[in-house]
Structure formats: structure tokens, C-alpha cells
Amino acid sequence: MAERITTADVVHVAALARLELSADELELFTGQLAAVLDHAADVEALELSEVVPTAHPLPLVNVLRDDVVHRSLDRHEVLDAAPSVEGHRFRVPPVLGEPS
């Protein structure tokens, strides 16, 4: 079987997630992710060309609500739950750029 996932794929995904992985971790996660994909391969092996893809397990469409305003949460309550607040806004760490 062709290799389902390479170390390079894991490096790429880790970069997207802003994670720094050691060489050992890379090897470990590559193996674990490959096992997950192998499980998906079991499904791929089935003859499913006649089966319509399932968009949703529920046999429902058009579950809608009317465009009517509901009361929002109290701002003090919301911001009290935040780790850090400044000027009634959520204060968050700087946004990280792409590793260059």
C-alpha cells in the first residue's frame, strides 16, 4: 500500500497549527495519523459507487428560525469569563505570522 501520510505532511499540518514538534514527536504522530487513515481505508474498500454521499445523518432540510432579535448576553457576565479584557474587548495574544 502506498504511504498514506508522510513526515512532510505532518510538518505542514503542524505549521498550520503553529505547533513545534520534535523529531520523535513527528515520527510518533506520523504513525498515529497513518493508523487513523488506515481505518478510513476500510470504508474505502467497500463498493459504494451507487451510494449518494451523506450530507447529514438527519433526513431533514431547511431547519430555519425567523429573523427575530433575541436578548444577547450581559456584557459584564461575558467579559468576566474572559482571561483578559481591555476596553470592553477580549484581549488576546498577538496573532502569529507564518513561519518564514
Next chain:
Amino acid sequence: MTEWETVIGLEVHCELATATKLFCGCRNAFGDEPNTNVCPVCLGLPGSLPVLNRGAVELAMRLGLALGCEVRPSLFHRKNYFYPDMPKDYQISQYDQPVNVDGVVELADGARIGVERAHLEEDTGKSSHVGGGGRIHEADHSLVDYNRAGVPLVEIVSRPDLRSSEQAKAYVNELRAVLLATGASDARMEEGSMRVDANISVRPVGSSVLGTRCEVKNLNSTRSLARAVDYEARRQIELLSAGEQVLQQTRHWDEADGRTSPLRSKEEAFDYRYFPEPDLVPLSPEPAWQAAVGEALPLLPAARRRRLAAATGAGAASVAMVVERGLDDLVLAALEAGGDPGRLMVHAEHDLAGATGALDATAFAGLTSMEAGGALTATQAKAVLAELVATGGDPEAVAGALGYEALPGEVLAGAVDAAIAANPAAWDRFLAGDAKVAGFFVGQVMKATAGKADGKAVTALLRQRAAS
């Protein structure tokens, strides 16, 4: 030397004019106190579930129908990314099955610009970056207001059919007119309820292969859009002419510098790891529902232009201007009331730029009839029109009050004959074909009639005298 062609495709995001957000009942309002329109759903709190807003769906369908799109069954996906402007860490959007596909925007000059799709998605929160000159990656920290998170958007993606900055501008203006006509959005670029990103590439004239494109962001007005398109096309042409390559990039427009600079390398679509949103069921716009939404559509700008052009025979530019000003209904009603088509259009285009005030169709029609019949000169007609706008009333009465009494035909004829008799040398030159002398005679007649004569009527009489 190679001649280059600019190819532009636009992505326009518009906030829909609903009362509430896309998936929760928080208010959709601009300019409220930060973090006052938030709830467990739009804050992404565990256990909360989104429920789709019927009003947003119907506005999106309405826009789709107005753009001549196929309105089709659609799905919502999660678009995963790592910015704090969405507390869920993903944005709910439509991916491979959008609600509207394959539409068209018809410009005033008749050009037809393809619309690939117009899909529904939620807006993100608003972040401000503190320190580092407000630049995202140099900031010390960021502050987030989630009032905008979850506000319904449509993203309208054009085909790469636009060929110049002027045309890109015309497309955005036309799209805005359609958004306003359908009531889908208030489409205010300055408030961010309409945002435009431009995909720009260049290629040698005659080539049918698309060049490598750059996506330009931070275009806050149609003027910025036009400047950015011109700058970016020039930059790419210079690179290619020097034998270098254009890198596919997202670039940031700096309005003050008048330049674009690279923002980040374009993340591939799969990096967002789209997958179907398990908390929302599919949307299926049944034919009866579509028909009901379609019935509520008003006459759209392109159709209004065709209607006005057919009724008045006016040129495309005048027609576009009058429709843009929303004066077409008035002109058509005045035409119905017996007005002069050419004069109605001239006044609508040049003299009614502001409000039409107290002017009604009957008075407007009457005014142009008086003008056409020679009872008012063009200058007098303008003054009467201004009065009709300011206070209303009947054009004849207004003209009378302003002292514009129609000159009886025989008085005018007498004044013309007197002018001819008093200036035999000039008359000989007129008879010899010197058309410029007509102006001299008009001046003489004006003097004799205290400015009440109509220049055109005088010229007509002069020609009549010359021919007899």
C-alpha cells in the same frame, strides 16, 4: 514590444440587511458598544448550536435571482483557521455546494460580467491590533469585539471577465445598485458592509491563458479599487517585461503610499480543512419558495435602463445617469403626461441632480411642452424647473410669476424683421451662408425683446426669411 491585457476578478462580501445574525438571534447592527450583541452561539461556547436565519436565506436567494443565478440546494461547511476573530476557530461558510451559481451582472454599457457564485457565510469579529503600528504580525496584543461575528454575509465571486480599472469600478457600482434595489444589503463600503478583494493578473493581448494572479485586499472605496488595479497591473507588467515571474500572493493595498505589498503566501484551499458542518442540515430552496421570493423582486437597474431607453430614445450614458439618480419613474410618468422626451431627459440629467422636491410628473411634462412650443427659452425653463422643485405648482403660473410671458409670434416676427431691416450688410452675409451671423441677429432680437425671445425660434425665423 508585448502588449498586455489586465484580467480582473472580484470577490465582493456584503453584509445582509437582516435584523439578526446568521445562526443566532443577536442583533445585526453596526456601531454598537463592543461585545453587546453576543450569545453562546456566536461566542462559540460549548454546547451551543447554530440555527439558520430564514431572513438571511431569503435575502441571499433574492440576490441570486436578481443576478440570474441558478438557486440550488446547498450545504454549509466549516472553514478552519487560527485567528481569534472567530471564537469557534472556524467560520461557517458554503464550500463546494453554494446556494447561488452562474449569474451575470449587466453593466450600463451593455457588458455582461459573469458571476461564478454568490454564497452565504458568517462574518468574523473585529480585531484591533495594539502596538507595532497596528500591524497584525508586529502587534503586542490584539483586542476583539464579537458583535460582528456571525453577521450574515454573501460573497459574490465574479468570473475573471473584467479588463480595466474603470470596468471593475463599474461592476462594483452596478452590484451595489442591485444590492440596494433588492434590499439585500445597504452596501456601504465606508462602513465595511460591502468589501471588495481583487484578483489581478496580466497576460499578452491575444492569449487565452490566465497569468499568475495576486489577490489585493484592503480596498475601502471604488477609487482605491481602481488605483490598486492600475498599480498592480503596472507592477506585474514590469516584472514580466524584465523576464521575472509574478508570485501568487495576497497583497495589501496602502492607500496613502498608493502601492501594494505582500501580506502572506496564499494558503491553499485545503489548508482550511473544510468539512461539512454537522450542526446544520442542508438548505433546499424548493421551486415554490423560490417563486415567492422572486415575486417580491423589484424592477432591477438593467431592466429600468432598457425601459427608459426604449421610451425616450436617449443614449446609454444619459439613461444610466438618470436611472442611477432614480429619476426614471418621474421621467416615464411625465412622458405619459405628454412631456417632450428629449427635454425631460436633459433636465433629469443636468438640472435635477439634487432632490426633486415638490416637482410632480404633470408639472414636469407641462414645463417641457412649453419649452418645446417656444413659450420658454432653455434658460427660462431651468429657472421655472428650479421653482417647481422648490415650491411646486403649475409651470405656466410659475413662468408668469417670474415674468416669462410668452412672446406672441407676431411680436417675435416683427422683431426679427426689424433686425434684418436695420442690418442689411449682416443680412447679406447670412444670405451668403455665413451661419455665424445668426448669433448676431439673435443678440439683436434679444435686445429688442428684453431677453424674452427664444434663440432657437429666432434662428428658425431667420432661415425662413432667407428661404423666401
